[in-house]
Amino acid sequence: MKLQITTIFLGVSMLIAGGSCIKKDNYPGPNASLEGSFFLDGTSSKTTVQTCTGNFSVRLEQLNWSSTPTPQDIPAKYDGTYQNTELFSGHYRVSLKGGAFWPVAPTEIDINKGAKLDFQLTPYLLLSNFTATMVDSTTLSLQFNMEAPIDGGIPTIIEMQPYVNTTRIVGPGASIFDFSDANKKPINKEWADMTAGDKAPEIIVKNLIRGRTFYVRVGVRFNNDDKSSNLSEVIKIDVPK
Amino acid sequence: MRHMKKIFSIAIIGLVFLTSCQKLDIKPPNVLSDDQIFANSAGIDAYLAQVYRKLPIEDFTYRPAGRDGNGFNIHHEWEHFYHAGGACGEMVGPYGGMDIGGGFGYWPYADIRDVNYFMETLPKYARNFAGNTVNELIGEAHFLRAFYYFALAKRYGGIPIIRNVQNYPQLSIEELRVPRNKEEDVWNFIGDDLDSAYNGMPETSVSGRANKYVAAALKSRAMVYAGSIAKYGSVNFVDGDARAQGFVGIAADKAAGFYQKAVDAAKLLDGHYTLYRKNANKLTNYTDLFLDVTSPENILTRDFYAGEPERMHSWDATMSPNSGMNYMTGDGLSRCYPTLETVERFGVLDVTNPDGTPRRYNSLADLWQGQNLEPRMLATVYFPGESLRGKLFDIRRGIYPTFSGTAAAEVVKTTRTFLPSGDHTTTYPGDASLVIIGNAGMYPSSGSDDNTRTGFYVRKYINYKETDIKKIGLFSSTTHWIELRYAEVLLNRAEADIETNQLDDALLCLNDIRDRAGAPALTLADMTPDVVRNERCKELAFENHYWWDIKRWRIADALLNNARFKALMPYFIYDEKKYIFLKEPESFQRNYNFDKKFYYEPIPGGELSKNPNLYPNNPNY
Numbered sequence: 001m002k003l004q005i006t007t008i009f010l011g012v013s014m015l016i017a018g019g020s021c022i023k024k025d026n027y028p029g030p031n032a033s034l035e036g037s038f039f040l041d042g043t044s045s046k047t048t049v050q051t052c053t054g055n056f057s058v059r060l061e062q063l064n065w066s067s068t069p070t071p072q073d074i075p076a077k078y079d080g081t082y083q084n085t086e087l088f089s090g091h092y093r094v095s096l097k098g099g100a101f102w103p104v105a106p107t108e109i110d111i112n113k114g115a116k117l118d119f120q121l122t123p124y125l126l127l128s129n130f131t132a133t134m135v136d137s138t139t140l141s142l143q144f145n146m147e148a149p150i151d152g153g154i155p156t157i158i159e160m161q162p163y164v165n166t167t168r169i170v171g172p173g174a175s176i177f178d179f180s181d182a183n184k185k186p187i188n189k190e191w192a193d194m195t196a197g198d199k200a201p202e203i204i205v206k207n208l209i210r211g212r213t214f215y216v217r218v219g220v221r222f223n224n225d226d227k228s229s230n231l232s233e234v235i236k237i238d239v240p241k
Numbered sequence: 242m243r244h245m246k247k248i249f250s251i252a253i254i255g256l257v258f259l260t261s262c263q264k265l266d267i268k269p270p271n272v273l274s275d276d277q278i279f280a281n282s283a284g285i286d287a288y289l290a291q292v293y294r295k296l297p298i299e300d301f302t303y304r305p306a307g308r309d310g311n312g313f314n315i316h317h318e319w320e321h322f323y324h325a326g327g328a329c330g331e332m333v334g335p336y337g338g339m340d341i342g343g344g345f346g347y348w349p350y351a352d353i354r355d356v357n358y359f360m361e362t363l364p365k366y367a368r369n370f371a372g373n374t375v376n377e378l379i380g381e382a383h384f385l386r387a388f389y390y391f392a393l394a395k396r397y398g399g400i401p402i403i404r405n406v407q408n409y410p411q412l413s414i415e416e417l418r419v420p421r422n423k424e425e426d427v428w429n430f431i432g433d434d435l436d437s438a439y440n441g442m443p444e445t446s447v448s449g450r451a452n453k454y455v456a457a458a459l460k461s462r463a464m465v466y467a468g469s470i471a472k473y474g475s476v477n478f479v480d481g482d483a484r485a486q487g488f489v490g491i492a493a494d495k496a497a498g499f500y501q502k503a504v505d506a507a508k509l510l511d512g513h514y515t516l517y518r519k520n521a522n523k524l525t526n527y528t529d530l531f532l533d534v535t536s537p538e539n540i541l542t543r544d545f546y547a548g549e550p551e552r553m554h555s556w557d558a559t560m561s562p563n564s565g566m567n568y569m570t571g572d573g574l575s576r577c578y579p580t581l582e583t584v585e586r587f588g589v590l591d592v593t594n595p596d597g598t599p600r601r602y603n604s605l606a607d608l609w610q611g612q613n614l615e616p617r618m619l620a621t622v623y624f625p626g627e628s629l630r631g632k633l634f635d636i637r638r639g640i641y642p643t644f645s646g647t648a649a650a651e652v653v654k655t656t657r658t659f660l661p662s663g664d665h666t667t668t669y670p671g672d673a674s675l676v677i678i679g680n681a682g683m684y685p686s687s688g689s690d691d692n693t694r695t696g697f698y699v700r701k702y703i704n705y706k707e708t709d710i711k712k713i714g715l716f717s718s719t720t721h722w723i724e725l726r727y728a729e730v731l732l733n734r735a736e737a738d739i740e741t742n743q744l745d746d747a748l749l750c751l752n753d754i755r756d757r758a759g760a761p762a763l764t765l766a767d768m769t770p771d772v773v774r775n776e777r778c779k780e781l782a783f784e785n786h787y788w789w790d791i792k793r794w795r796i797a798d799a800l801l802n803n804a805r806f807k808a809l810m811p812y813f814i815y816d817e818k819k820y821i822f823l824k825e826p827e828s829f830q831r832n833y834n835f836d837k838k839f840y841y842e843p844i845p846g847g848e849l850s851k852n853p854n855l856y857p858n859n860p861n862y
Contacts, residue, residue, distance in 0.1 A: 068853040070846065097861070159802075177832065181803050207655070225479040225837060225861055227798065 028089060034060070034115045035083035038076060041122040041149070046080030055172055055228060056099030058082050063108065064091040073097060078169050087111055098226040100124050102150060124154045125191075125220055127232035132216050137240055140205040142218055144232055146194070154191040155222040159184050162203050163217050163231070170215045171231055179205050179214075187220075211241040279366035285378060288359060292385055293449065295352045297392035298543050299325070299785040300722035301554040301702070306336070307345025319555040319715045322577035325788040329797065329835070330806050332783070333694055333827050334577035339801065339835055341788070344396055346845035349389050350403060356386045357406045380441020384451045384459070387434035390427060391463050395789055396842045398424040398489035398859065420854040423487035425495060428467035432502055435460040439509070448534070448544060448721075454513050455541045458725045460506035461733040466793050467491065468499035468737060473795035479837050481860025489841050489859055500737035504746070507734035514540060514727040516757045523759035527620035531702045532720060540725035545718065553716045557707070560699045561629060562681040562692050564665050569632045569681070572714035576690050579622050579697040579783070581807040581824060586779050587618035587760075590809065592822040597647035599821035605636065605811055608822060617758035621782050623698040625811045625822075630708050635679035636696055638810040638828070640669055644821065652825040659812055661685045669815065683810075686828045694827045695808035701783050728754055729786075732777045736770070744768040751776055792840055801835035838862060 036058075037046055057073040065088075074084045076099075094117060095106035101121040109117060130144040142162055148154060163170050164179035175181070183205055189198065203218060214237045219229035268274060278284040295314060299305075302318045305325040309315075320335075327334020328341045360382045367375045393400045401419035409417060422430070438456035446452035471491035484490045491499075517538040520526035530536055534544075545552050558573030565574075584590070592608070594600050602608055605626025609619060623629065625636040639659035644651075651657070660669070662677035663684050669675040678684070683693050704720050707713060731750040738747035744765055751773065752762045758780070763772065774794065778787060791797040808827040813820055838861035849855050 066853070068849070068856040070850070177803075177805070177830070181832075184803075207653070209655075225481075227802075227837060 030086040030088050032087040032089040032111045032113050032115065033083070033085040034058075034074070034087055034094075034111050034117060035081065035085075036117040036119065037081045038119045038121050039080075041120040056226075057097050059095045059097040060084075060087070060111075061093040061095075062088065062090050063093055078171070089113075098228050100220075100222050100224065100228040100230045122149050123230045124148065124150075124222060125157075125230045127218060127220060127230055130218060130232035130235065132235040132237055134237070134239070135204075138206065138208045138210060140208060140216065140237060142203040142205065142216065143200070144218055146199045146201075146220060148191055151191070155224040157187045157189055157191065157194070158221050158223045158227070159186045159188075160201065160203065160218060160220045161185065162205050163219055164205060164208075164214050166212070166214060168215050168234060168236075170217055170234055172219065172221075172229055179208065208237075208239045210239055213238050275362055275366070279363060280369055282370075282374075285363075289381070289385075289450075292352065292355055292359070295349070296385065296388055297347070297349065298722065298724045300543050300724070301545075301556045301718075303785060305341040305344070305788065310345060312345040312347060319559065319573070320576075321554065321556050321559045322575060324577050324783070325785055326783055327577040328833070329788050329791065329801060330580055330804060330833055331583050331778075331787040332577045332579050332699070333806055333829065333831060335690065338831065338833055339839065342836060342839035342842075344842035346847070347392065347396060348845050348848055349392070353386060353389050353403060354406060356382050356389070357403065360386075361406055376441045377443050380438045380453070380456075381451055383434045383441065384438035384456045387431045387438065387456070387459065387463070390431050390434070391459065391466075394424070394427045394431060394463075395466060395793070397844055398483070398841050399427050399487065400844075401855070402427060402430050418852040418854045421483075421488045424470070424489050425467075425487065425491045428463065428470075428491070428499065431463050432460060432467075435463065435506070444513075448542060451541060454510050455725060457506045457509040458540045458727075458730050461503045461510075461730050461737075462725070464499045464503035464506060465733045465737050466789070468496045468503060468740060469793040469795075471499060472496035472740065473793070474840070477795040477798070477837070477840075479840070479860040482857035483841075483859050486857065488857070497741055500740045503733050503737035504741070504743065507730045507737070510540075510727065510730055514538060514730070516727055516731075516753060518757060523616035523757070524620050527617050527758065528700065528705070531723065532704060532706065534721055536723075536726075538727040539721075539723050540727060540730070541723075543722045543724060545721060547719060551716075554718045554720075555715045556702055556720065557704050557713045557718045558715050560703060561623075561713075562634075562698065564680055564692060566665060566680075567710060568665075569629050569710065570713040571711040572717075574691045575693070575698065577699070578693045578695040578827075579699060580695055580827065581697075581809050583778070583782060584618065584622055584697060584809070586775055587615050590822075590824075592809070592824070593648050597649055599644075599648045599651075599823060601814075601817065601819040601821060603819065605634075605820055607820070608811075615758060615760050617760065617779065619700075621699075621701050621779070623700045623703075625696055625809075629703065629705055630710050630713070632680070632710075634681050634698065635676075636682040636693060636811050637677065637679045637813050638683050638696075640675070640677055640813045640815050641821075643816045644812075644814045648821075648823050652823055663688045672815075675813075683828055686830065690829060694829055695806070696810055696822075697808075699783055723784075728757075728780050732773070732780060736773045736777065739768050739770055739773050747773065754780055795840065797835040797839070798837045801833045803832055803834045805830055805832060836861075 039046060057075045059071050059073050061069045061071050074082045076082050089112050092111050093106050093108050096104050101123045104119060126147045127144045128147055133141045135141045161184040162180055163175040165175045183203060215234050216237050217232045217234045219231045221227060221229040278288050297313045301321050302315060304312050304315060304318060304323045322334050324334055325341060326332040328336040360379055363375060363378055399421045402422045403419060407417055435456045439453045442453040442456060444452055471493055474490050475493035478484060478490055515537045517530040517536045520529060530538060545554055547553060555573055558570045560575055561569045563570045563574045592600050608626060609624045623634050625634050627634045639661040641659045660677055665676055665680055667677050669677055681692060702720055731754055735747040735750040747768050748765055755762060791800055805826050807824055810823045810825055811820055841859040843862035844855050844858050
């Protein structure tokens with residue numbers, strides 16, 4: 001009996017001794033959030049700067065933690081918004097990484113619960129008047145116009161291509177290769193060298209599958225750092241049976 | 242009794258005095274000390290052996306995306322089909338796409354420290370070595386250090402140059418956090434180290450170790466890299482802080498200087514090495530060049546051997562078809578196959594009639610037999626219908642009961658009429674002797690990739706002289722890896738020549754290579770960057786050069802623009818009893834897309850957190 005009490009006492013004191021080494025982590029959890037939208041500059045339209053998931057992202061650098069913080073990126077969603085609800089509160093530098101629009105200067109903000117930050121973006125090119133017409137039972141003709149909101153200094157245009165997918169989420173990285181990348185057209189021109197015809201092109205997509213529904217858009221790709229694209233709106237196409 | 246006490250006391254005092262002479266600080270008997278290592282050449286050999294073992298040589302076992310954080314000299318690595326060429330279109334392999342773009346965080350400063358320690362310590366023991374030995378060994382150490390820095394510079398651009406052994410706590414943490422050097426300075430440092438190596442080292446060396454010409458050969462490689470980074474990296478680049486501060490990128494006007502250094506270094510090898518020409522049959526000659534350990538073309542090799550300790554690889558067992566039935570190999574499996582694009586660098590294969598219908602062949606071998614194809618091509622790649630170890634590369638994608646129409650119309654059809662098969666036992670209905678896909682043929686797209694996806698298999702480095710299939714297993718190959726060979730030096734020189742308008746010299750080098758290869762001679766008018774690049778891609782195919790070459794030429798983002806690669810698919814037409822070959826996408830139809838940021842790998846995250854002075858990281862990471 002005496003031995004048991006000693007053992008219990010020893011066990012308890014070991015636990016206390018061990019427990020006293022544990023430091024309480026009193027840092028707050030990731031209780032802040034940041035969200036926002038990407039608007040076409042001067043408007044409240046999100047559709048024209050629309051981009052596919054992963055095409056560009058919002059980069060956060062937590063400056064109150066380190067002067068050389070490890071960046072974390074929030075990808076832009078296909079509907080022109082972004083959101084991260086699991087951030088640590090603090091002072092951040094916010095910048096945009098990638099994307100085919102004129103650069104936006106980084107800003108520094110304090111991020112707490114429910115923080116919002118919208119971006120006004122000016123794309124290199126607006127792909128307007130986009131139409132998609134079935135010219136026969138399985139062939140699609142895509143036409144659009146390229147317009148430059150700002151004329152000089154646009155990166156070299158390398159190619160254009162259609163993006164065809166079976167869902168509304170369609171664009172670079174989310175398309176069917178045989179209808180999309182297989183119809184890529186090289187351009188390799190500066191904007192200043194583009195003729196009126198170059199700026200109003202037609203792209204043909206052949207051998208679509210009868211009886212299916214596709215979502216279609218077009219993109220023009222630039223030779224900038226991440227070779228990103230400006231994209232048109234999305235059109236739904238029902239291929240007749 | 243009193244007497245006894247006295248003696249006892251004296252004895253005790255004596256003992257105390259005696260033990261006080263024992264030093265407590267004794268050297269551990271299981272660790273070799275500098276006194277022992279630097280005592281004689283055996284100690285030096287042992288020290289350098291471990292440096293050579295860790296050297297970043299991209300041999301058979303190299304794994305470009307790494308395994309468990311390592312890419313070089315990985316213990317028990319057998320999957321040699323994780324080959325860099327298989328991620329960038331030289332071949333198609335098990336990588337799903339651009340999986341190797343970010344590297345594996347190679348950061349060998351511990352190994353560089355070993356070399357620096359050697360350089361600092363050896364002179365203290367100079368009395369132990371006769372003649373010029375110390376200078377020669379210091380020269381060798383410069384070569385080894387340059388080899389490490391070359392592996393770093395081609396990945397990261399500018400990285401910290403550490404010339405001396407760093408010690409803690411003698412140096413403070415802040416002093417140990419060495420910032421990055423500019424990319425240009427790193428390439429110059431590599432050049433200077435190789436000059437010191439050249440000046441110090443002897444003319445010859447034992448197999449697997451460097452001599453002065455090995456240093457010159459590496460210099461020709463490093464300087465042509467630096468030249469192309471300066472020239473083409475100034476046109477095609479990703480902007481960012483690291484570029485603005487010179488940590489990546491070299492000014493374009495420095496290109497000519499680097500290229501000239503490459504030419505000068507390459508010329509130092511004149512008369513000391515020659516291309517392998519032992520066999521009059523050009524095909525056999527080119528095949529044997531990679532198997533003959535006595536080749537006068539070998540500049541630096543890494544040897545593989547059986548015995549104790551053993552170092553063997555699995556190239557033979559993982560590059561030829563096993564077909565799950567020990568077909569050409571006794572173990573292992575293949576997963577990496579040359580693309581049609583690589584094969585057609587040697588010339589377009591004409592498999593179509595003028596009217597667009599596929600040309601009919603009586604046998605698979607008719608594709609290449611008597612076709613006057615370049616011997617080097619046939620020695621680099623196994624075509625359908627060739628043989629290895631008495632077994633046929635019996636490759637079919639399937640059998641058409643009957644076939645009509647053109648090749649172009651056939652390959653775009655959404656439903657095809659050929660019979661595929663997922664195994665090597667299913668025979669054609671009504672013909673029990675005809676296995677549908679053949680013993681080495683391809684599985685359906687939805688099936689396994691353990692047999693060719695392109696119609697081709699790698700031939701380079703395959704040890705055809707071992708005819709016993711049972712002996713071709715994992716860790717059974719002892720073929721040496723040729724890290725530097727004279728043909729590469731000639732190609733480095735020709736490329737630098739062309740970039741600096743020394744066309745006569747370039748022509749000389751390229752025609753030497755082409756003569757050995759069995760290809761027709763070129764003329765001065767052919768001396769363009771594209772021609773020398775194509776020659777390099779052919780000559781050095783599957784030798785772990787292609788990935789770095791398309792990067793330093795800054796063409797990878799255009800070549801691998803969401804690209805898919807092609808195959809040459811053999812089919813049998815049953816009613817005609819003929820073969821046809823169709824050029825169509827490889828059976829897995831994988832996409833390969835190179836992001837421009839991959840021209841440099843990111844500085845490893847763990848190193849950035851240890852040393853904030855390594856910031857800024859490379860652009861777009």
